[in-house]
Amino acid sequence: MSVLVEGRVAGLAFLSLLAFLISYYTSQIESGVKEKIRTIPAMEAIDEAIGRSVEQGKPALITYGYFDDINPAIMTGLEMVGYVAKVAAEKGCELIIAVGPTRTLNIAIENYRLGCVEAGRPELFNIDNVHYLTHQQFTYLAGMYGLLNEYEPGAYIGIGWFWVDAIHIGTQVKRLGIFGIGGAEKYDAGAWFLLTMDYSAFGAEIYAMGASMSKDTTAIGGIISTDLATCISVAILIVGSILAATGSNILATLMLL
Amino acid sequence: MSLSDKLLNIQEKYIYIVLAVLLIFPLLKPLGLPITIEDITYTYYEGIEALPSDTLILAPHDASTGTEMEIGLSSHIVIKHLFRKGFDIVFCTICASGPPIFFETLKAEGLYEQFMDDYGTKYVYLDFIAGEEAGAASIAASIRVATGGKDYFGNDLDSLPLMQGVDSGGDFDVVVATDEHSLLSVMWMNQVAIPYDIPIYCNPLAAVGSTFWPYIDAGQMTAMLIGAKGAAGYEILMNDPGPAAANMDAQTFVHVYLLILVLGANVLLGIKKYGGVE
Amino acid sequence: MSVTLKKHVPIGIMLILTIVLMVEYFFVVPDSYIVVTNEAKSFTVVIAAFAMALGAFNILQMHGKKVVEKKSGWKYSAWIITVMVIFIVVGLVGGSKSYWFVWLWECLLRQPDATSYSLIGFVAIYSIYMAFRIDSREILYFTCIWVISFAANAPIGPLVFPWLPGVQGWLKMVPNSAATRGFYIATALSAIVIGIRTLIGRTRAGME
Numbered sequence: 141m142s143v144l145v146e147g148r149v150a151g152l153a154f155l156s157l158l159a160f161l162i163s164y165y166t167s168q169i170e171s172g173v174k175e176k177i178r179t180i181p182a183m184e185a186i187d188e189a190i191g192r193s194v195e196q197g198k199p200a201l202i203t204y205g206y207f208d209d210i211n212p213a214i215m216t217g218l219e220m221v222g223y224v225a226k227v228a229a230e231k232g233c234e235l236i237i238a239v240g241p242t243r244t245l246n247i248a249i250e251n252y253r254l255g256c257v258e259a260g261r262p263e264l265f266n267i268d269n270v271h272y273l274t275h276q277q278f279t280y281l282a283g284m285y286g287l288l289n290e291y292e293p294g295a296y297i298g299i300g301w302f303w304v305d306a307i308h309i310g311t312q313v314k315r316l317g318i319f320g321i322g323g324a325e326k327y328d329a330g331a332w333f334l335l336t337m338d339y340s341a342f343g344a345e346i347y348a349m350g351a352s353m354s355k356d357t358t359a360i361g362g363i364i365s366t367d368l369a370t371c372i373s374v375a376i377l378i379v380g381s382i383l384a385a386t387g388s389n390i391l392a393t394l395m396l397l
Numbered sequence: 398m399s400l401s402d403k404l405l406n407i408q409e410k411y412i413y414i415v416l417a418v419l420l421i422f423p424l425l426k427p428l429g430l431p432i433t434i435e436d437i438t439y440t441y442y443e444g445i446e447a448l449p450s451d452t453l454i455l456a457p458h459d460a461s462t463g464t465e466m467e468i469g470l471s472s473h474i475v476i477k478h479l480f481r482k483g484f485d486i487v488f489c490t491i492c493a494s495g496p497p498i499f500f501e502t503l504k505a506e507g508l509y510e511q512f513m514d515d516y517g518t519k520y521v522y523l524d525f526i527a528g529e530e531a532g533a534a535s536i537a538a539s540i541r542v543a544t545g546g547k548d549y550f551g552n553d554l555d556s557l558p559l560m561q562g563v564d565s566g567g568d569f570d571v572v573v574a575t576d577e578h579s580l581l582s583v584m585w586m587n588q589v590a591i592p593y594d595i596p597i598y599c600n601p602l603a604a605v606g607s608t609f610w611p612y613i614d615a616g617q618m619t620a621m622l623i624g625a626k627g628a629a630g631y632e633i634l635m636n637d638p639g640p641a642a643a644n645m646d647a648q649t650f651v652h653v654y655l656l657i658l659v660l661g662a663n664v665l666l667g668i669k670k671y672g673g674v675e
Numbered sequence: 676m677s678v679t680l681k682k683h684v685p686i687g688i689m690l691i692l693t694i695v696l697m698v699e700y701f702f703v704v705p706d707s708y709i710v711v712t713n714e715a716k717s718f719t720v721v722i723a724a725f726a727m728a729l730g731a732f733n734i735l736q737m738h739g740k741k742v743v744e745k746k747s748g749w750k751y752s753a754w755i756i757t758v759m760v761i762f763i764v765v766g767l768v769g770g771s772k773s774y775w776f777v778w779l780w781e782c783l784l785r786q787p788d789a790t791s792y793s794l795i796g797f798v799a800i801y802s803i804y805m806a807f808r809i810d811s812r813e814i815l816y817f818t819c820i821w822v823i824s825f826a827a828n829a830p831i832g833p834l835v836f837p838w839l840p841g842v843q844g845w846l847k848m849v850p851n852s853a854a855t856r857g858f859y860i861a862t863a864l865s866a867i868v869i870g871i872r873t874l875i876g877r878t879r880a881g882m883e
Contacts, residue, residue, distance in 0.1 A: 611855045
């Protein structure tokens with residue numbers, strides 16, 4: 141009698157492999173082994189963006205999208221709020237935060253406050269700088285238009301869950317001459333940021349940004365594991381394609397176990 | 398400022414005025430421009446037509462106020478088709494604005510009386526289940542647990558003839574996502590169609606349709622009606638041209654207008670850069 | 676509140692529930708186990724409903740403060756609170772299926788939402804006009820593919836250029852599908868890692 145559900149054995153094996161890789165690389169990093177992660181240009185540009193805002197005497201604006209769900213992209217965006225708040229507070233830059241999702245409003249406020257505290261500038265925390273815009277996509281977009289035109293920030297940082305609104309925000313940022321950094325999980329939104337922003341990141345790059353920002357050993361171990369797992373997936377695809385072309389379906393059978 | 402600079406940096410109000418005229422004119426005076434039907438629309442229509450009359454359909458109707466203007470066109474005609482074929486249908490939604498839009502759709506298509514007359518024997522409405530994908534997962538696992546054993550009207554599900562022996566996603570033959578807000582049909586695909594290996598039909602926004610092609614290619618999604626054009630094609634296949642087909646003239650005009658704008662802007666840029674002409 | 680209650684207990688609950696649900700997904704389990712997991716899945720429905728209420732409370736807290744302190748834009752905040760209270764009262768008194776609740780929803784939510792969605796269409800036209808200016812290779816590729824897809828999507832496009840649907844079809848099924856699949860795989864793997872990080876409490880989002 142089978143213990144495992146048919147068709148899910150390969151999935152379980154892959155998940156176990158991923159969990160093993162994460163724990164292995166995390167323990168390696170914790171024991172002092174230095175692992176190098178490619179720098180994401182969009183991540184490096186955050187310092188530059190905040191610096192520009194300080195020079196121009198303008199605030200910086202950050203947002204993480206509008207989707208009202210706690211998904212990985214929104215969580216990365218929330219982490220980014222804390223990080224950017226810390227960088228902005230260190231440089232004495234005012235930060236405007238545009239919040240779309242209702243459920244994460246308190247988390248965004250808390251991350252903003254903690255960022256200021258970690259920078260040693262708790263007095264820079266200003267609840268009036270947090271603008272709630274709703275999670276309805278185009279109402280959020282209308283609100284973003286309003287904030288961009290009202291504040292004309294020196295820098296726009298948008299990392300999180302965006303979609304069709306990405307091109308509209310991007311165009312407005314470009315039109316107003318704002319230094320823009322955009323990152324979206326969805327590849328079409330990332331492509332629109334690529335068209336319109338000074339720096340962009342899309343897909344898994346935003347998670348790599350989150351990891352390199354947090355400097356957490358598990359996060360970095362996770363990035364290395366993800367890359368390895370992606371390589372394994374690509375290898376399976378290539379081998380599978382070759383085998384399928386030669387008429388063998390052994391790999392397909394294995395994957396469907 | 399030269400003419401080309403003025404055109405390249407034209408104020409948006411002039412673009413909007415022309416756009417408004419191009420939208421309003423064909424709606425007031427339809428030109429009857431030809432409409433092409435995509436292959437995937439044929440696949441959708443023929444798939445529904447081929448289903449046996451005793452098919453039990455799970456029909457999530459995840460309507461949203463914002464996207465209803467586009468998706469409502471296809472949801473109206475699909476629901477009409479499903480009713481016309483006489484299938485047994487269990488409707489539900491994981492979108493909070495789903496219920497009022499659903500009943501409005503039925504009334505607009507003159508199906509509300511039929512729905513209420515055959516309620517319980519041919520049609521059931523499960524009401525809104527919170528949690529989006531979690532809601533879909535809950536429905537797929539156990540409808541009675543997800544809904545608390547009651548339907549939208551407060552009836553006990555066990556008292557409804559259609560719901561006898563129907564409790565999980567595997568008890569359905571087909572999923573027809575009759576309305577689609579954002580990516581909710583992907584959630585139904587993940588939670589019901591793929592685990593229980595049943596076909597799923599959906600009608601995404603035109604902006605979303607391109608991201609669903611890998612699912613169609615892999616066979617995970619059977620067919621889709623993409624945006625208003627898909628709805629118009631479906632209306633023609635149903636021999637029931639309606640609002641979607643009527644909108645196609647305006648859609649044609651806007652498509653041509655935007656192509657002229659973008660290509661014209663790039664031609665001007667090219668002339669400025671390489672032609673040395675102001 | 677102690678760190679144990681604030682951090683470790685929620686993580687513990689998350690971990691246990693995740694393992695319970697994953698065991699049901701991958702292993703053949705008895706029916707009694709499935710009853711437990713079905714209940715667990717229905718918990719998420721309840722929690723999602725509570726999260727909506729939490730959102731309403733957040734709005735009340737944020738905008739209420741603005742009204743009390745008469746900060747800039749307080750009148751808009753007062754309007755938001757007024758509309759929210761009207762919806763809550765009418766919904767509680769008559770139910771969400773009552774005539775007045777549906778009427779309010781139609782007038783105050785549906786029509787403005789549909790209008791704002793439609794108006795953005797105008798903005799989209801202008802955004803695309805300004806964005807698709809060929810000044811780099813990437814934008815050149817974007818524009819070429821966009822022109823083909825957009826023309827093919829126009830209702831009469833395939834009639835004027837009969838080869839368009841074939842080219843668009845190839846673009847959709849080959850490079851688009853390939854790129855999309857690559858993204859889905861990479862994003863899904865990253866999402867799993869974020870999930871694991873959340874389960875062991877190594878993320879800032881919501882843990883503080």
